Amino acid sequence: MNFKDYLKSSLNKADFQRVWDSFFEPKSVGFYLNLLKFDKDYIISNLDDLGVEFREILPNFYLCKAEFKEILTHSELFNKGAIYIQNPSSYLAVLALNPAKNDIVLDMCASPGGKSIALANMMGYGADLAVMESDSKRFYTLKANLNKYGCEWVRTYNKDARSISRSCVGRFDKILLDAPCSSYSHFGDGFVEKSAKEIKSLSKLQKQLLNSALSALKPGGCVVYSTCTFFECENEEVIQNALRSKFDINIQPISFGLKSEIVSEFGLRILPDCDMDAFFLAKIVKNN
Numbered sequence: 001m002n003f004k005d006y007l008k009s010s011l012n013k014a015d016f017q018r019v020w021d022s023f024f025e026p027k028s029v030g031f032y033l034n035l036l037k038f039d040k041d042y043i044i045s046n047l048d049d050l051g052v053e054f055r056e057i058l059p060n061f062y063l064c065k066a067e068f069k070e071i072l073t074h075s076e077l078f079n080k081g082a083i084y085i086q087n088p089s090s091y092l093a094v095l096a097l098n099p100a101k102n103d104i105v106l107d108m109c110a111s112p113g114g115k116s117i118a119l120a121n122m123m124g125y126g127a128d129l130a131v132m133e134s135d136s137k138r139f140y141t142l143k144a145n146l147n148k149y150g151c152e153w154v155r156t157y158n159k160d161a162r163s164i165s166r167s168c169v170g171r172f173d174k175i176l177l178d179a180p181c182s183s184y185s186h187f188g189d190g191f192v193e194k195s196a197k198e199i200k201s202l203s204k205l206q207k208q209l210l211n212s213a214l215s216a217l218k219p220g221g222c223v224v225y226s227t228c229t230f231f232e233c234e235n236e237e238v239i240q241n242a243l244r245s246k247f248d249i250n251i252q253p254i255s256f257g258l259k260s261e262i263v264s265e266f267g268l269r270i271l272p273d274c275d276m277d278a279f280f281l282a283k284i285v286k287n288n
């Protein structure tokens, strides 16, 4: 499936041009502070010493211009795990889940761990957080990152997350499902085009993963489903499929008041711009 053609057909002319141009513009750099290992004042004063100009755009999440990226990635703060570099769109998934200190939480598709570490920061040291990753190589990257960022207590499972529909029925208060997707959100050296067959098979996997998440959720609990792709069959269609399933669920509206967001009955789309990557988010509550 040609991504550019798909984008043209799914957006109006002005939005298409804005979105397409955004893939070639320098992107701001986002990061959050790792308060599990370091004190906020210590990190902020070290960033000031490095000459990085930054502003807080979300709770504990900061943005600076692209020109500061190299300073950040070469800094001791980064090497010691005091900051985690992440696009703000990804951080929104963690904010939407909003886990409390005493919640039992699962991050189903976790590597390299950017959202798991943000969840751990929000919940606090020792909180009941488990993370899963099916790919062995990516699992070891996840473990290494959790250790680097002082999250060694987090329980890690190198497993296919679809298995929780049998092993963990009704166990979790909150689940993050940041699903594997076709990833048409970063241009990089070009988009790696995926065939219609590959997209269909991803959509099938996403539906199975969401079904498993709903089985493993406590009544009253919630799942945040997210992807970084534009394709409807990986986003709204996955949510519609869950609404048609045996689960008694409803979709909670989410909005962060961003100029780049499009709200629908199935979730929230973020259109990419100079700050945000393309993203889709849906918050699904399992009724009591």
Ligand SMILES: C[S@@+](CC[C@H](N)C(=O)[O-])C[C@H]1O[C@@H](n2cnc3c(N)ncnc32)[C@H](O)[C@@H]1O
Residues within 6 Å of the ligand: 090, 108, 109, 110, 111, 112, 113, 114, 115, 116, 132, 133, 134, 135, 138, 159, 160, 161, 162, 178, 179, 180, 181
């Ligand atoms: C979008 S990435 C996750 C990014 C991660 N949440 C973060 O913020 O750093 C999706 C991950 O899901 C993993 N994955 C794919 N299929 C899976 C499955 N069936 N069970 C668990 N993990 C899976 C992929 O290997 C990949 O690492």
